Amino acid sequence: MKISLNIRNRYILIGDLILIIFSIIFAFALRLELVETFVNYYQSMLWMVAISIIVRPIIYYYFGLYRRMWVYASVQDLKVIIFAVTLGSGIVSTAMLILFNNHIFYAFPRSVLIIDWIQSLILIGGIRFSLRLFAESSISNKGRNKQALEKKVLIVGAGDAGALVVKELQRNPQLNLFPVGFMDDDKVKLHQQIHGIPVIGTLKDIDKMITHKHIDEVIISIPSAPGNVVRMVADVCRKRHIPFRTMPGLFELLGGQVSISRLREVDISDLLRRQPAHIQDELIGSILTTKKILITGAGGSIGSELCRQIARWNPAELILLGHGENSIFETYLELRESFPTLKIEAIIADIKDGNRIDQEFEQYKPQVVFHTAAHKHVPLMEKNVEECVLNNIQGTQNILRACMKHEVDRMVLISTDKAIRPVNVMGATKRIAEMLVLDAAKKAKKPYSVVRFGNVLGSRGSVVPLFKRQIAHGGPVTVTHPEMKRFFMTIPEAVYLVLQAASLGKGGETYILNMGEQVKVIDLAKDLIRLSGLEPGKDIEIIYTGVRRGEKLSEDLWNQGRKFSHTQHPDIFCEVGEDKLQGKELSQIVSDLVHFAHDGNPIAILDLLDKTIPDANIRNSPIHELLDVDR
Numbered sequence: 001m002k003i004s005l006n007i008r009n010r011y012i013l014i015g016d017l018i019l020i021i022f023s024i025i026f027a028f029a030l031r032l033e034l035v036e037t038f039v040n041y042y043q044s045m046l047w048m049v050a051i052s053i054i055v056r057p058i059i060y061y062y063f064g065l066y067r068r069m070w071v072y073a074s075v076q077d078l079k080v081i082i083f084a085v086t087l088g089s090g091i092v093s094t095a096m097l098i099l100f101n102n103h104i105f106y107a108f109p110r111s112v113l114i115i116d117w118i119q120s121l122i123l124i125g126g127i128r129f130s131l132r133l134f135a136e137s138s139i140s141n142k143g144r145n146k147q148a149l150e151k152k153v154l155i156v157g158a159g160d161a162g163a164l165v166v167k168e169l170q171r172n173p174q175l176n177l178f179p180v181g182f183m184d185d186d187k188v189k190l191h192q193q194i195h196g197i198p199v200i201g202t203l204k205d206i207d208k209m210i211t212h213k214h215i216d217e218v219i220i221s222i223p224s225a226p227g228n229v230v231r232m233v234a235d236v237c238r239k240r241h242i243p244f245r246t247m248p249g250l251f252e253l254l255g256g257q258v259s260i261s262r263l264r265e266v267d268i269s270d271l272l273r274r275q276p277a278h279i280q281d282e283l284i285g286s287i288l289t290t291k292k293i294l295i296t297g298a299g300g301s302i303g304s305e306l307c308r309q310i311a312r313w314n315p316a317e318l319i320l321l322g323h324g325e326n327s328i329f330e331t332y333l334e335l336r337e338s339f340p341t342l343k344i345e346a347i348i349a350d351i352k353d354g355n356r357i358d359q360e361f362e363q364y365k366p367q368v369v370f371h372t373a374a375h376k377h378v379p380l381m382e383k384n385v386e387e388c389v390l391n392n393i394q395g396t397q398n399i400l401r402a403c404m405k406h407e408v409d410r411m412v413l414i415s416t417d418k419a420i421r422p423v424n425v426m427g428a429t430k431r432i433a434e435m436l437v438l439d440a441a442k443k444a445k446k447p448y449s450v451v452r453f454g455n456v457l458g459s460r461g462s463v464v465p466l467f468k469r470q471i472a473h474g475g476p477v478t479v480t481h482p483e484m485k486r487f488f489m490t491i492p493e494a495v496y497l498v499l500q501a502a503s504l505g506k507g508g509e510t511y512i513l514n515m516g517e518q519v520k521v522i523d524l525a526k527d528l529i530r531l532s533g534l535e536p537g538k539d540i541e542i543i544y545t546g547v548r549r550g551e552k553l554s555e556d557l558w559n560q561g562r563k564f565s566h567t568q569h570p571d572i573f574c575e576v577g578e579d580k581l582q583g584k585e586l587s588q589i590v591s592d593l594v595h596f597a598h599d600g601n602p603i604a605i606l607d608l609l610d611k612t613i614p615d616a617n618i619r620n621s622p623i624h625e626l627l628d629v630d631r
Contacts, residue, residue, distance in 0.1 A: 012127065013057060013066060019123040020052045027115040044100070044108040048116075051095050056088040056120075063087075065128070081125045089117040150178035154215045156206065156233055157222035158184035158192075158199045161247055165221045166195050180213050203229065207236045220246040231527075238530065283503035287368060287410060288313035294366035295320060296351055296399060297373030299327025301456065302414055305495040306370055307331055311339045319364050321347045322373065351395035354402075361402040370502070371399050372414045374430065381426040385602035392429035393436070394594050400440040403448070411448040412502045413437045415510075417487060419452065421615040428609040428618055432590065434510065439582045441508035449505035451498045452575075453513040454487025463521065467528045475540040477525045482544060483553055484522070487515035501572050512564060514571040581612060 028045050060066065063084035093113040100108045153169065155162050166179045181200035182189070189199045201209055209215065218237050220230060230246060237244040288310055295310070297303040298320035304327070311318060318335065322328040325348050332346040345364065349356050351373050374392050375381050381388040396413065403411045415434050418427030434450045441448035457464055463486075470477045494513065501511035522542065529536040536542055564573040581589065589612050596604040610616045 015127050016057060016060065016124060017053055019127065020056055020120070021049055023116050023119040023123055024048050024052060024112075027112045027119060028109070030115055031109045031112050041107045041109070043105040044096070047099060047105060048092065048096055048112075052088075052092050055091050055095070056085075059088040059091065060084050060124070065124075077128070078125065081128065082121065085120045085124050086117065089113065089120060093117075150176045151216035152180045152214060153177045154206070154209060154213065154218045155179055155182045155197070156184075156203065156218060156220045157225070158182035158186065158189045158194055159222065161223055162221040163194050165219060165247070166197050170195060177217065180215065181209070183209065203232065206233060207240070210236070210240050210242055215242060218242055218244040220244065223247055234531075238533075284499045285313055287503045288315055288499070290314065290316050291367045291409075292317045292365060293319065293368045293370070294361075294364065295370045295372065296322070297371075298322050298346075299324050299329075299331050300372060301491055302495060302498075303370075303372040304331045304334075305491045306372065306498070307335055308338070309492070309495055309499060310370075311335055311342055315342070317343045317345065317364070319345045319347065319360075319366055321349055321351075321360065323348070323350050351398055352390050354394075354398040357398045357402050358405065361406045361408075365406060367409045368502075369399065369403055369408050369411045370414070370498075371396065371411065373399075374414075374433075376416070376426060378418070378424050378426050381429075382424060385425050385605050386597040386600060388425050388429050389593050389597040389605055392426070393432050393590055394597075396433040396436050397590060400436055400448075404440060404444045409446065410502065410505065411437070411440075411446070412498065412505070413448075413450045414498065415450050415452040417452065417454040417515075421617070422609075422613060423617050423620075425606070425609070425618060428613055428616055431613050431616075432593070432609075435579050435581055435586055436590065438508050438510065438579065439586055442582070445507065447505040447507045449502065449508065450510040451501045451513065452510060453489060453494055453497075454515045456489055456491045456494050463524070464528065467525055468532075471529055471532050471534070471540055476543045477529065477536075477540055478543055478545050479522050479525055480545050481553060482522050483520070485518035485520050485553065488519050488524070489513070489515055497569075497571055500569050501567075504567055504569065504572065504574075510575040511567070512573045512575055514573065 024045060028041060063080050065081065065084055096108065096113065097110070099105065155165060162182055162184075166182075169175060169177050169179050179197045181198050182194060183201050183203055183206055184190075184199055185202045187202075190202070192199050200213075206218070210218070218233060220233055222229065234244060293310055293315045295303050295306050295318070298307055299322040303320075303322070307318060307320060320328055320331055320335075328346050328348060332344060335342065335344055347360055347364075349360055351357060373395060375384075375388050400411070402408075413433060415430050416427065418424065419431040419434055420427075422428040422431055434452070437448050437450050455463070467477055497513045501513070504511070525542055526536045529540045529542075532540075534540050563576040565576055567574055589608065593605055593608060596602075596608070606619050610618050
C-alpha cells in the first residue's frame with residue numbers, strides 16, 4: 001500500500017528517521033565508552049538501527065502521527081505519542097532480544113533499550129510540540145501587532161468552558177477579539193493565568209473592570225450558570241451599553257462540542273436557567289443505548305429535542321413518526337447531518353389511524369416509545385373539541401394498543417400541568433391520556449409511565465414568540481393580570497429530565513418535573529423587552545387585558561389530595577395514588593368520547609369530561625380567541 005503524506009508530514013517522517021538513528025547511537029554512547037561502542041557493539045547497534053527505521057515509522061503511521069496538524073497538538077496527542085513510541089520500542093526490544101538469544105550478535109547492553117525509549121519519547125514528542133509552540137508564537141506576535149484594532153473582551157467564568165473560549169479566540173485572530181481577563185468567584189483562581197490570560201476579579205467586580213480595562217464585549221462562559229448570574233451580568237452590560245454574549249446552557253450542550261461558534265446572544269431562557277442537578281447519565285444510557293426507539297410527534301418542539309438528545313446515546317435505530325411532513329423532514333435532515341452513522345427512519349403517519357400505527361410497529365418493532373404527539377394549542381382546541389379528543393385520546397389509545405401488542409419494553413407519555421384540575425379541553429384530554437397510560441401499565445406489567453411538566457420556553461404556541469412579535473411591532477405587550485404566574489423550563493432541560501424520568505420507571509408512575517418557582521408573566525415580558533434593547537413602560541407599553549373566565553392565576557403540577565415522593569433524582573418527583581377511573585370503566589368513557597367526536601357532538605364531550613375528571617371545570621370556561629395564550 002502506498003502511503004501518501006502531505007509535504008509537511010514528509011519532513012516530519014525524515015526528521016523521525018534521523019532522530020531514530022541518533023537516539024540509538026546516543027543511547028549506546030551513554031551506556032558505553034564511545035570507542036568501545038563502535039569496536040565491540042557496532043553489530044548489535046546496526047541491527048537495532050535497521051529494525052527501528054523499519055518498525056517505528058510503521059507504528060507511528062498506524063497511530064496517526066503523520067496525519068495530524070501538530071500546530072494544534074493537545075494532551076490527547078501527547079498520549080498517542082506515548083503509546084506509539086512505547087509500542088515501537090517494545091517491538092524493537094523484543095526483536096533485539098530474540099536476535100541476541102539466537103547469537104546473531106554477541107555483544108548487546110540491554111539497558112540501551114530503556115535509554116533509547118526515553119530519548120525517543122523526548123525527541124519524537126519534542127519535534128511535534130515544537131511545531132505547536134512555533135505556531136502559537138507566530139499568532140502571539142501577530143496578535144501584539146493587531147491589539148489596537150481588536151475588541152477587548154472580558155470572559156465571565158474561568159472554568160473549562162472559559163479556557164476553551166479563550167483558546168478559540170487566540171487561535172482565530174481574524175475574529176478581532178482580544179481576551180483581556182477572566183472574572184470568576186473562585187478565590188483560588190484569582191491572579192492565576194489561563195492560556196496567558198489572568199483572572200482579574202470576581203463577578204461583583206465586572207462593572208468596575210468594564211470601565212478600568214475599556215472592555216468592548218463580555219462573554220459569559222459558564223454553561224452551568226443559574227439565571228440570576230446571567231441576569232446580573234446582562235444588567236451591568238446593558239447599563240454600560242456593552243454587547244454581551246453567552247455560551248449555551250449545560251442542557252443545550254448535551255452531546256455537542258463547546259466552541260466559539262456556539263456563542264450566541266443572551267435570550268430569555270438564559271435568564272431563567274436553574275442550577276443544574278447532578279446528571280445521572282448511566283441510567284439514561286441503560287434504556288437507550290443499542291435500542292430501537294420510536295418518537296411520536298418527532299417534528300415538534302419536545303419531540304425534535306428528544307431526537308437530538310437520544311441520538312447521542314447510540315441507539316440501534318431512531319424512528320421519527322409524525323403527521324407534518326415538513327417538520328419531520330427538517331428533524332431528519334438535522335439528525336442525518338449531526339449523526340451520519342445513526343440509522344434513522346422517518347414515518348409520516350397519523351396517530352388517529354390505528355391500523356397504520358399497528359403496521360409501523362409491526363415493521364420496525366420499537367423497544368422504547370416516547371409519545372409526544374398531541375394537539376396542545378389551548379384556544380384552538382376549544383374551537384376543535386372533536387379533533388382534540390380524537391388526537392389526544394384516541395391517538396394515545398392507538399399507540400398504547402400497538403405498544404402492548406408488539407411488546408414494547410418501555411413507553412413514556414409527555415403530559416402537561418394543564419391536565420390537573422383542567423379548565424380547557426386540551427388539558428382534559430391529556431388527563432384522560434394519562435389515565436390510559438397508567439391503566440395500560442397495569443395490564444402489560446411493563447414500565448409505561450407519564451412525565452408531567454409545565455410551560456417550556458421557545459415551544460410553538462408559547463407566550464414568548466407572541467411577546468417578541470408584539471415588541472417587534474412596537475407594542476403594546478399584553479398581559480392578563482399582574483399576578484399571573486406560570487412554570488417555565490427550557491426545552492433542553494425538560495427533555496433531559498424526561499429521559500431521566502424514563503430511566504427510573506418501573507411501571508405505572510406519574511413523574512413530575514421540578515419546574516422551580518413559578519415566574520410572573522409580567523416579569524417575563526419585561527425581561528424580553530429589555531433583551532430587545534428597550535425599556536418597559538418607556539419604549540414599549542405593557543397593558544393588562546384581565547383574567548379570562550375559568551383561567552387560573554397559577555398552575556398545579558399534581559392533584560390536590562395526592563402526595564408525592566422523592567426519586568433518586570433531585571429534580572424529579574413521583575405522584576403517589578391512583579385514579580379511580582380505570583379498567584372497563586375507563587375504556588367505556590374513552591369509547592363514548594370517541595363516539596361523540598365522530599358524531600360531531602362537542603357539548604356531550606364537554607359534559608362527559610367535566611363529569612369524569614376530578615375537579616374539572618371545562619363547561620364554564622369561555623371559548624378564547626385563537627391568539628390567546630397563557631399570559
